[in-house]
Amino acid sequence: MxxxxxxxxxxxxxxxxxxxxxxxxxxxxxxxxxxxxxxxxxxxxxxxxxxxxxxxxxxxxxxxxxxxxxxxxxxxxxxxxxxxxxxxxxxxxxxxxESRLDAVAYRMGFGASRAEARQVVRHNGVLVNGQRVNIPSYNVRPGDVVQLADHSKAQLRSKGALEAAESRGFPEWLEVNVKEAKGVFKSYPARDELPPxxxxxxxxxxxxx
Structure with missing residues (x-):
């Protein structure tokens, strides 16, 4: 690749x-x-x-x-x-x-950067609607549930990234449960919610x- x-x-x-x-x-x-x-x-x-x-x-x-x-x-x-x-x-x-799986994983705090979030996805560390997905370009749709796999939750790096993301706040188009390392892609972001x-x-x- x-x-x-x-x-x-x-x-x-x-x-x-x-x-x-x-x-x-x-x-x-x-x-x-x-x-x-x-x-x-x-x-x-x-x-x-x-x-x-x-x-x-x-x-x-x-x-x-x-x-x-x-x-x-x-x-x-x-x-x-x-x-x-x-x-x-x-x-x-x-x-x-923004609806790419690696971008959603980054926004949810599953990685400290997009590159790290992409690596988590590639290493089978992310589930979409309960199914393992390892394609970073996978298109997440409104209503999809995205979560860390059990082996990824236990990693200190993932915990640190989640805590840092929580302290900065999550975007409006996502709903994230930090304790469960799980989130919902509620909708596609509006233009005014993205960087000007x-x-x-x-x-x-x-x-x-």
Whole structure:
């Protein structure tokens, strides 16, 4: 399976904002954005660089891909599905990305980061409606019950991730029982419930060229 092996902190610095790829480190002053808020590389500190319209669209697409940890081919397939659905393509895109099993597991606190949540899924650590599912891109639907398998509940890493997620609060579209390590995907998130720093309209413009 193909993966993006670029250093997580370099990806955040390249996009100029926190993408929360390193778990709890992103919430401390050890975050690379806090220490070096400029792009990596020898030309990273040069200011005044202006992007063209295409450049802005491309950067936004790369940012969203990095946030959700998916590669170009899979992202294009997700965008094509968003176009087929009724409603606004950009909002459909974000809803499809947030309904991926690895994203839901991360939001429920089953992993400190999306990469860790994906690993838990791949290692048979997550059940959907009582059935073991190990496909990170599995589409969770409203009403589905997602929970940690017994062997994953016992891990200290999972307990720590759940406690940290509880302290930050869970999204409105999820209902999570921390003690049982179980949650319900109540509905697809509304656009105003998702980060305002994401400009999905630029991605729609990019693929509409």
């Amino acid at each position: 193909a993966r993006n092996l670029d250093a997580k902190c370099r990806q955040c610095r390249r996009e100029g904002e926190k993408l929360f790829l390193k778990g709890e480190k992103c919430f401390t002053d050890k975050c690379s954005i806090e220490r070096r808020a400029y792009a990596p590389g020898q030309h990273g500190q040069k200011s005044g660089q202006r992007l063209s319209g295409y450049g802005q669209q491309l950067r936004e697409k790369q940012k969203i891909r990095r946030i959700y940890g998916i590669l170009e081919r899979q992202f294009r397939k997700t965008f094509a599905e968003a176009e087929r659905r009724k409603g606004q393509t950009g909002e459909n895109l974000l809803q499809l990305l 720093s994401i400009n999905e309209g630029l991605v729609v413009e990019l693929y509409s060229r």
